[in-house]
Amino acid sequence: MSSTPSIFIDGEAGTTGLQIRERLEGRRDVRVVSIDPDKRKDADERKRLLNSCDVAILCLPDEAAIEAVSLIENPDVKVIDASTAHRIAEGWVYGFAEMAKDQAERIADAKRVGNPGCYPQGLIATVRPLVEAGLIPATTPITLNAVSGYSGGGRKMIEDYEAAADPSPYMPYGLSLKHKHLPEMRAYAHLEEDVLFQPAVGAYAQGMLTFVPLQLWSLPGTPTAAQLHEVLATRYAGETFVTVAPFAAVDKLAELDPRGLNGTNAMRLHVFGNDAKRQAILVAVYDNLGKGASGAAVQNLNLMIGRDHAAGLAAAA
Numbered sequence: 001m002s003s004t005p006s007i008f009i010d011g012e013a014g015t016t017g018l019q020i021r022e023r024l025e026g027r028r029d030v031r032v033v034s035i036d037p038d039k040r041k042d043a044d045e046r047k048r049l050l051n052s053c054d055v056a057i058l059c060l061p062d063e064a065a066i067e068a069v070s071l072i073e074n075p076d077v078k079v080i081d082a083s084t085a086h087r088i089a090e091g092w093v094y095g096f097a098e099m100a101k102d103q104a105e106r107i108a109d110a111k112r113v114g115n116p117g118c119y120p121q122g123l124i125a126t127v128r129p130l131v132e133a134g135l136i137p138a139t140t141p142i143t144l145n146a147v148s149g150y151s152g153g154g155r156k157m158i159e160d161y162e163a164a165a166d167p168s169p170y171m172p173y174g175l176s177l178k179h180k181h182l183p184e185m186r187a188y189a190h191l192e193e194d195v196l197f198q199p200a201v202g203a204y205a206q207g208m209l210t211f212v213p214l215q216l217w218s219l220p221g222t223p224t225a226a227q228l229h230e231v232l233a234t235r236y237a238g239e240t241f242v243t244v245a246p247f248a249a250v251d252k253l254a255e256l257d258p259r260g261l262n263g264t265n266a267m268r269l270h271v272f273g274n275d276a277k278r279q280a281i282l283v284a285v286y287d288n289l290g291k292g293a294s295g296a297a298v299q300n301l302n303l304m305i306g307r308d309h310a311a312g313l314a315a316a317a
């Protein structure tokens with residue numbers, strides 16, 4: 001790899017691609033190679049660029065991402081795929097650097113990285129450490145409720161929302177309970193069964209909240225909310241991007257605005273609970289286009305080209 005690696009963003013004109021481009025602007029340690037806009041869906045031109053860059057970042061629908069990978073013949077090209085296509089695929093490393101203590105190293109050594117889905121990161125960040133610590137058995141039925149800004153649906157959804165005179169302020173979806181993020185949630189949160197996942201789109205552009213409610217009385221040993229918090233705070237101590245808010249017994253919190261970390265690569269976790277009722281809620285706040293997509297892709301790129309993982313990324317609002 002050259003000292004100034006060349007980066008080709010296939011799908012650069014889309015929502016995720018544009019945001020990656022923005023984050024790389026002004027960086028002198030990488031060179032972004034762009035496709036002629038008239039040829040952005042021309043397979044021959046894409047193949048040429050995919051095989052001549054150091055790192056290809058795929059910001060495409062799943063089928064186009066699978067096609068892009070099949071066009072790559074140069075064994076030296078590294079790939080980050082922002083689509084759902086390769087997140088649990090053999091030979092691919094999951095691009096959530098804080099997921100495990102050695103994950104950043106695994107990403108740095110990988111040729112193929114599956115960038116995580118936006119929703120799964122909140123679930124994995126909160127549940128996985130608790131499963132690993134033995135506070136949540138892998139067999140626990142887990143529910144995830146979440147809200148995303150409409151940019152999560154890509155160019156088409158952005159256009160639809162921005163054209164609508166009076167869009168629904170809160171639009172639940174995924175009601176057939178087979179969202180495409182279920183496999184990666186189950187695999188990387190170490191759960192034995194699929195999460196019951198109920199997402200919603202809000203009538204705002206960007207930002208995300210995820211909620212995992214827990215009936216603590218149903219868990220072995222009945223852990224307290226404070227114990228869950230302690231595990232998460234210890235697990236993420238020292239991390240640049242994933243932080244854990246102090247444990248607070250509050251009824252509502254202004255910080256729980258889904259847009260609160262927009263423009264950053266940060267994710268903030270909260271634990272709320274009621275000891276008398278033996279219940280808790282795990283919450284994650286982050287930017288669906290930041291840590292949820294483009295920020296994570298740039299963090300992974302940094303690792304794969306041997307830079308500091310935080311280069312060009314904002315840690316907090």
Ligand SMILES: NC(=O)C1=CN([C@@H]2O[C@H](COP(=O)(O)OP(=O)(O)OC[C@H]3O[C@@H](n4cnc5c(N)ncnc54)[C@H](OP(=O)(O)O)[C@@H]3O)[C@@H](O)[C@H]2O)C=CC1
Pocket residue numbers: 010011012013014015016017040041042058059060061062064082083084116117118151152153154155156288289292293
């Ligand atoms: N938005 C988000 O919050 C997140 C998105 N992702 C994933 O990232 C990927 C990109 O999503 P997003 O940026 O939102 O989507 P967009 O629809 O905004 O962008 C996709 C881009 O890919 C282009 N494209 C489609 N087919 C081809 C092709 N065959 N060859 C070249 N270019 C093509 C599209 O062009 P055109 O519009 O003309 O069809 C568009 O510019 C998806 O897999 C998505 O699931 C991941 C995490 C979060």
Ligand SMILES: CC(=O)N[C@@H](CCC(=O)OP(=O)(O)O)C(=O)O
Pocket residue numbers: 082083084116117118119148149150151152153154181199200201
């Ligand atoms: C609001 C909205 O529609 N969000 C998208 C997920 C966005 C995302 O994370 O995308 P990928 O997993 O495809 O990469 C959805 O629910 O399908």
